[in-house]
Amino acid sequence: DAGVTQSPTHLIKTRGQQVTLRCSPKSGHDTVSWYQQALGQGPQFIFQYYEEEERQRGNFPDRFSGHQFPNYSSELNVNALLLGDSALYLCASSLLGTSGIYEQYFGPGTRLTVT
Amino acid sequence: AQKITQTQPGMFVQEKEAVTLDCTYDTSDPSYGLFWYKQPSSGEMIFLIYQGSYDQQNATEGRYSLNFQKARKSANLVISASQLGDSAMYFCAMREGGSGRRALTFGSGTRLQVQP
Numbered sequence: 001d002a003g004v005t006q007s008p009t010h011l012i013k014t015r016g017q018q019v020t021l022r023c024s025p026k027s028g029h030d031t032v033s034w035y036q037q038a039l040g041q042g043p044q045f046i047f048q049y050y051e052e053e054e055r056q057r058g059n060f061p062d063r064f065s066g067h068q069f070p071n072y073s074s075e076l077n078v079n080a081l082l083l084g085d086s087a088l089y090l091c092a093s094s095l096l097g098t099s100g101i102y103e104q105y106f107g108p109g110t111r112l113t114v115t
Numbered sequence: 116a117q118k119i120t121q122t123q124p125g126m127f128v129q130e131k132e133a134v135t136l137d138c139t140y141d142t143s144d145p146s147y148g149l150f151w152y153k154q155p156s157s158g159e160m161i162f163l164i165y166q167g168s169y170d171q172q173n174a175t176e177g178r179y180s181l182n183f184q185k186a187r188k189s190a191n192l193v194i195s196a197s198q199l200g201d202s203a204m205y206f207c208a209m210r211e212g213g214s215g216r217r218a219l220t221f222g223s224g225t226r227l228q229v230q231p
Contacts, residue, residue, distance in 0.1 A: 042221030043160070043219075048218055
């Protein structure tokens with residue numbers, strides 16, 4: 001059973017450009033969350049998708065947008081990139097586990113560098 | 116105010132010894148969950164242990180245990196018999212509210228280094 005997968009692994013973009021990151025959740029997981037982790041910090045919540053709609057959003061500008069597809073996979077789009085957008089972007093999928101809690105499984109992340 | 120506070124930026128421990136990583140939290144919601152994750156240098160967040168706010172007993176998972184002191188709003192992670200492979204960043208996180216789909220709020224992490 002494949003875990004959460006993300007693509008690409010690394011990418012380098014220039015200020016002002018746009019980027020799309022992709023996430024495939026763990027099999028059967030219907031909820032996908034995105035987090036931004038700057039170097040030396042803990043992950044910060046960007047937004048969450050469930051049933052193809054954005055359900056929650058953290059304190060991120062509208063330059064950050066997303067989408068969830070019928071197969072539960074998700075994309076994170078960032079427009080007008082800034083140097084400060086350089087970070088590890090983590091995708092997490094979740095499902096109600098046998099333990100009775102929503103277990104979040106994280107992918108390996110996409111390392112974005114903006115120059 | 117910080118919702119999750121981890122005051123130890125870095126910790127050292129000798130192999131086979133126990134270590135405690137501190138975490139305090141702040142919430143007014145009576146229903147919440149506390150999580151610990153391990154992040155090796157590869158970047159992937161690995162779930163270690165969970166404690167619900169209504170759980171009467173401290174959670175344990177193998178060598179990991181969570182010292183939950185609700186009145187003090189602390190949820191410290193105890194790793195027994197440390198191994199070299201335990202060297203990593205450790206993050207405490209909280210989910211507020213009864214809905215399991217709510218987002219996690221993370222602390223700033225503690226870097227643990229296990230010495231032989």
